[in-house]
Amino acid sequence: MNKVISSSQNPLIRQLVQLKDKSRERKKSGLFLIEGEREITLALKGGYEFESVLFNPEIISEEQLNNLTTKQPNFIEVSTEVYQKLAYRDTTEGIIAVAKSKNHAIKDLKFSNKNPLILVAEAPEKPGNIGAILRTADAAHVDAVIIANPKTDLYNPNIIRSSVGCVFTNTVVTGSTSEIIASLKANNIHIFCAALQASVNYNTQDFTKPTAIVVGTEATGLSAEWLDNSTQNIIIPMQGEIDSMNVSVAVGILIFEAKRQRNFK
Structure with a gap:
């Protein structure tokens, strides 16, 4: 009973x-x-x-x-x-x-895929954006989602709700920006930073090799440490009056361009 x-x-x-x-x-x-x-x-x-x-x-x-x-x-x-x-x-x-809870430390991240596609989000603050990013990551079946300098814990009810449970279906790890950059470089993963400075159009780059696509917040973008360690900064060309879009929308555009180049594998 x-x-x-x-x-x-x-x-x-x-x-x-x-x-x-x-x-x-x-x-x-x-x-x-x-x-x-x-x-x-x-x-x-x-x-x-x-x-x-x-x-x-x-x-x-x-x-x-x-x-x-x-x-x-x-x-x-x-x-x-x-x-x-x-x-x-x-x-x-x-x-x-x-x-x-599970352990989400960057040091425990292992790649079964020799040619991984990784999404990195630095210091995302809004649980709704994090949830939307996790839904996109699940849809694209990326190899890992890495949250740098997290501002909220992954088990925030708003993240679980807005991700419709995709926080459980993705491989998600967290760590400091320095730890994550060191891990990516140790695994010979190319770092593509979404940024306004010294950037080229995202669709001119080759994402078929081991790739990390890195996004920052809409308000402040990525920290200098990421930009200093970027393989190439990339940008989504804008044709309106503003120079940024919602981070979860940008993630969808960039990740699915990488998937297109990889023939959705």
């Missing part, structure tokens, strides 16, 4: 609210919340372990729960009041998993 929690003041529920709201609690405990069937399914495919799964029987049936996973996690039935306290989305599916 499943455990049942009906009070939002239950100590476990109070702890889970902290996990939802505070990056510090996620890092300290090594746990985070995943809301929704699709996101939970992708996390399972990505090899994530669950500590428990909370569900509201008013929204989701036990049959749906059992179809979700072959492993039997610790199921906890919660009342509608408790579920609404934990849910992040307005439109929801009645299920929230408590998952264990």
Whole structure:
């Protein structure tokens, strides 16, 4: 028989609210919340372990729960009041998993592909942009997404939501700009920086060799350290009044040009 929690003041529920709201609690405990069937399914495919799964029987049936996973996690039935306290989305599916974080250190990144295509984003701040970038990376099946000098943790609920679970389907690592540049150079990976300075049109470059495409923030662009270590700076030609576009849109253009050159392999 499943455990049942009906009070939002239950100590476990109070702890889970902290996990939802505070990056510090996620890092300290090594746990985070995943809301929704699709996101939970992708996390399972990505090899994530669950500590428990909370569900509201008013929204989701036990049959749906059992179809979700072959492993039997610790199921906890919660009342509608408790579920609404934990849910992040307005439109929801009645299920929230408590998952264990993975290690995302750059030093542990290994390439199975001898000719990798990598996306690097330096200091992205908006979870929505990070999520959109991860969706594009999944669609293009890049070999890794590297976040340099991250401003938010990967298990921020907004990143999970906006990536529609693609944070679990990509190989994602983080590190300082210096660590990442050193790793790319050690692996003989060419560095193409999206920048206004000393740049050439992106479609004039050869992305069929080991390639890292590097993007910065819309406000400040890339740091000087990246530009000093760039194989070639690249630019997307603009025909309007402004000289930049949303970073996630730029990522889509650049990554799929690389995929086109590689015959989408």
